[in-house]
Amino acid sequence: MYVCLCKGITDTQIKAAITENGFTKLSQLNKELGICGQCGKCAKETKRIMKECQNSHEILLPWPEMILKPAYAGI
Ligand code: FES
Numbered sequence: 001m002y003v004c005l006c007k008g009i010t011d012t013q014i015k016a017a018i019t020e021n022g023f024t025k026l027s028q029l030n031k032e033l034g035i036c037g038q039c040g041k042c043a044k045e046t047k048r049i050m051k052e053c054q055n056s057h058e059i060l061l062p063w064p065e066m067i068l069k070p071a072y073a074g075i
Pocket of ligand 1: 043
């Protein structure tokens with residue numbers, strides 16, 4: 001289903017961008033896809049899709065090891 005008629009962006013494209021990149025902000029999607037870049041009428045539906053993805057835990061998060069390095073690392 002088309003969400004952004006100005007740019008021809010579908011809900012599938014939005015979900016893919018969110019799940020593959022872990023986007024949590026509309027500005028990130030705007031930069032990646034160009035969504036909400038013209039009239040802005042797609043903002044409400046885009047936010048709803050983002051929330052839906054977040055609630056279903058579809059967003060890929062980095063491994064904890066990449067964030068917290070154990071004290072013994074490198075020994
Ligand atoms: S519908 Fe998305 S910017 Fe117009």
